[in-house]
Amino acid sequence: MPPPITSLRRCFEGAVPAVIATCSRDGIPNVSYISEVHYVDPGHVALSFQFFSKTRQNVLENPRATVSVIHPDSGAQYRLAVRYLRTEACGPLFECMKAKLAGIASHSGMTGVFQLRGADVYRVESVTEIYGATLEAPPPPEVDVTVLRECMARLSRATDLASLLDTLLDVLADPIGLTHAMVLMHDPSGERLYTVASRGYAESGVGAEVHPGEGIIGAAAQARIPIRIAHATSEFGYGRAIREDLQSRGITAGIEQRIPFPGLPESQSQIAVPILAGDRLLGVLFAESETPGRFGYDEEDGFMVLASHVGAVSALLEDEAPAGEETPGVQRSELPAGAPLRVRRYAANDSIFIGDDYLIKGVAGAILWRLLRSHVEDGRSDHTNRELRLDPAIHLPDLSENLEARLILLTRRLEERCPALRVEKTGRGRFRFHVLRPVALEEIAR
């Protein structure tokens, strides 16, 4: 029975370097620093393999090694007898260690020097606490079971996706105490994530996009694993990733518009965890802090619990009106007076401009265009999710498409950028589209 190392996880945050002693086939001992010791499960750790070193050569020859780690709060030291099992050069463990290593490299001035070649997985065969004075035990984690219970109870009371995501950001702020956070939803067709809710930023950034693999949000989405960075790193900064992406794509004049990504300028710690509903990636929960090392293994556990609860609750939320109520009566809304609002649509990507200002694109853009046409052509203001889902003009990619998330995005972008147009939820799967000014629609063909 291997000794559980769960209680030692704080030792594996990279705050204090660990060392490994190995021995060659010829019996020559070697000792070396390890950049990253990663907690895999109660019986295994993974060490970062960055260079073809003597350590690496030795463990391939003789798998028995000894690792010494230091608790970053108490200063207590532990000796782990370990046995090398295998190297993983891709996959979730590798991605997670790669992101964390980038943070460690940044912390220690080693950016560009540290590059992960593989995650070397070891079985832990024994753990010994090394004799010595230690400081007082660290305070208990902030995300404890009692706090989680309260958060989950509040999330369970959500009646629709919008209130579920808002509650998620609310509980992060209080009782958990994280005031800079956002939720991005996954768009399976366009292979991107778009921000639908955020807290703590000057601009909400609703509608801002991240591509899978970009920064820690994209990495968490792609590998479907939690990713944390304890120290600011340019390598995994979403800002830089997005700037480079912009440069590599080039911006198509007038059409390819981007909403600036929100973010803390002095961000030091970041965490991104996938929100999964069954095996489907729903989105990513992201939080950041100006405090280095803000997110540890315990916080990661807490985030994963919250995110999986959000995934499960969202799957239970029906977004369609009960049968028999799907066709709202055609009720001609009163035509507003005043100067017309010029709304332009580029058919190429369903991007919508209000006057000369970019508003939205993609599925949310197509929905808005349909609502506007319906307003102009037959004066309708009441709509259902079902009619949108069945409308070929909106080209929803498939049934798993999260229409409700698109409506949240559209509703919030209109609130922020175009108060003359408003989406109001009127019941499960139903909403009213308010048009407070006359509109002049203009379509730019492909």
Add this chain to the structure above:
Amino acid sequence: MGRMTGGTESNRLLDAAHAAFIQGPVSVIVATRNAERVPDVVRGCGCRVSRDRRQVTVLIEPARASSLLDDIAANGLVAVVFSQPSTHRTIQLKGEDARVVPVTAADRAAARRHRQQWCADLASIGYSPEFAAAVHGGRGPLAAIRFTPTAAFQQTPGPGAGQPLRS
């Protein structure tokens, strides 16, 4: 990566700068192995280099070691890493004739000096004095391990790590 035996005509691996470095504010990590080739490792609490720079003595607290002193007695093989926390500058020495020798008053003075200097180096990169002192230890009974370095490697993190030490 080849082991470097010898190194100068006088068979002396350490120049004056290296000798000063390993006796300075560096982490001293000592490793051995037993008959089953299972390694042991312990943080040392000081180092002294002989006047002719042919002999290195590292100081450890035996209470912190597992099989390390038995391993030394059984096979004399040792590897020691010296690394300055604030700069990451690191070298590794290896020896084949390690033995436990009596601790002298000068050794105890060296351990006290090492604790002060090492804790100051850690403080310069943000570690609290209490934390550094807890990790260092060095207040209990000491053991001295003496060996003749027969191989020396540059081990500062990076692709050049593992190259034979140069002056």
